[in-house]
Amino acid sequence: MIEMLRKTLQLSSNAAIPVVGLGTWTLQPPALQPVIERAIELGCRHIDCAAIYENEKYVGEYLQSIFKNNERFNVARNDLFIVSKLWNTKHSREDVFTAFEQTLKDLQTDYLDLYLIHWPFSFHEDERGYSKLDANGVAIIKPVPISETWAAMEELLAQGKVRSIGVSNFTATHLAELLKAAKVKPAVNQVELHPFLPQHDLLTFCEKNEIRVVAYSPLGSGKQPSSMEHPAVVKIAKEMKMTPAQVLLSWAITRGTPIIPKTSQPERLEENFDIKPLDGESMTAINAITTRFRVVNPVEFWKVDCFDGEL
Numbered sequence: 001m002i003e004m005l006r007k008t009l010q011l012s013s014n015a016a017i018p019v020v021g022l023g024t025w026t027l028q029p030p031a032l033q034p035v036i037e038r039a040i041e042l043g044c045r046h047i048d049c050a051a052i053y054e055n056e057k058y059v060g061e062y063l064q065s066i067f068k069n070n071e072r073f074n075v076a077r078n079d080l081f082i083v084s085k086l087w088n089t090k091h092s093r094e095d096v097f098t099a100f101e102q103t104l105k106d107l108q109t110d111y112l113d114l115y116l117i118h119w120p121f122s123f124h125e126d127e128r129g130y131s132k133l134d135a136n137g138v139a140i141i142k143p144v145p146i147s148e149t150w151a152a153m154e155e156l157l158a159q160g161k162v163r164s165i166g167v168s169n170f171t172a173t174h175l176a177e178l179l180k181a182a183k184v185k186p187a188v189n190q191v192e193l194h195p196f197l198p199q200h201d202l203l204t205f206c207e208k209n210e211i212r213v214v215a216y217s218p219l220g221s222g223k224q225p226s227s228m229e230h231p232a233v234v235k236i237a238k239e240m241k242m243t244p245a246q247v248l249l250s251w252a253i254t255r256g257t258p259i260i261p262k263t264s265q266p267e268r269l270e271e272n273f274d275i276k277p278l279d280g281e282s283m284t285a286i287n288a289i290t291t292r293f294r295v296v297n298p299v300e301f302w303k304v305d306c307f308d309g310e311l
């Protein structure tokens with residue numbers, strides 16, 4: 001098995017999160033099944049899902065067929081670390097429970113390893129189940145206090161339906177507010193992290209508060225400008241006989257942040273999983289990059305910001 005796929009990190013909940021996972025955003029049939037199968041075959045045990053990706057039903061279906069195929073995979077549900085996320089229109093207490101049950105049903109499992117509040121936003125829902133926008137395309141806020149949503153997440157934890165609970169896209173300010181109300185602190189904050197958005201201060205804040213930070217869009221999500229093409233990254237890749245993608249993923253795990261890269265091409269999985277810690281000199285060179293770019297920008301989707309323009 002690829003060495004890095006065996007590695008886990010401890011969460012404050014006492015669960016262990018595999019350092020390398022598989023992202024599933026935008027993956028749909030027919031690309032989704034071969035990617036999940038190859039990832040599991042290679043030894044990946046961490047799968048990052050979300051209700052809003054509209055593919056949990058397929059992920060559940062493919063996992064069931066994987067569990068049945070012992071000859072090829074030899075893997076059971078409890079070998080996996082399955083993550084999902086509560087959508088922005090489901091923050092009210094009762095909605096948390098119904099959204100969670102739907103995710104369990106879709107993923108065909110009776111528990112999750114980690115359930116995250118996807119964004120610090122609560123929006124009204126439109127007739128199609130998406131975030132409701134006003135005439136100017138601005139998402140309409142539904143005033144549900146984050147303390148209400150978090151208390152429902154804590155109930156799911158107490159009921160044993162989820163092993164760890166956490167958040168996503170939370171800034172230090174959001175976390176500080178949540179920590180005031182929380183009985184159980186979030187085990188994870190999943191945020192965008194790559195050399196163009198390193199968020200050093202957020203990492204420090206989370207470390208102090210024992211919140212594990214998971215790096216999403218670690219390869220820059222295929223957007224331009226791409227840190228994969230930055231001269232410092234390309235130079236290290238040449239010197240270390242790695243690909244630029246491997247350098248970015250290695251940088252992330254060297255900082256102690258688990259990664260969930262996504263690919264629609266199964267033949268890229270081995271490359272994305274076969275990574276190793278970088279030396280101090282390479283880390284310094286990448287940390288000296290000054291380009292700043294957020295690839296997942298809520299202003300583009302909903303014309304509202306939760307990051308106050310921070311980069």
Ligand SMILES: NC(=O)c1ccc[n+]([C@@H]2O[C@H](COP(=O)([O-])OP(=O)(O)OC[C@H]3O[C@@H](n4cnc5c(N)ncnc54)[C@H](OP(=O)(O)O)[C@@H]3O)[C@@H](O)[C@H]2O)c1
Nearest residue numbers: 023024025048216217218219220221222245261262263264
């Ligand atoms: N919590 C949140 O709000 C949030 C937001 C965004 C993402 N996420 C999670 O994080 C996961 C990863 O983020 P992401 O999907 O935005 O993007 P990503 O993993 O940073 O990048 C994916 C892009 O990189 C390409 N790629 C993959 N492997 C490559 C390689 N070895 N060499 C060159 N290019 C490569 C992919 O193209 P191909 O498909 O052609 O390989 C795709 O265009 C998501 O799938 C999702 O699970 C969470």
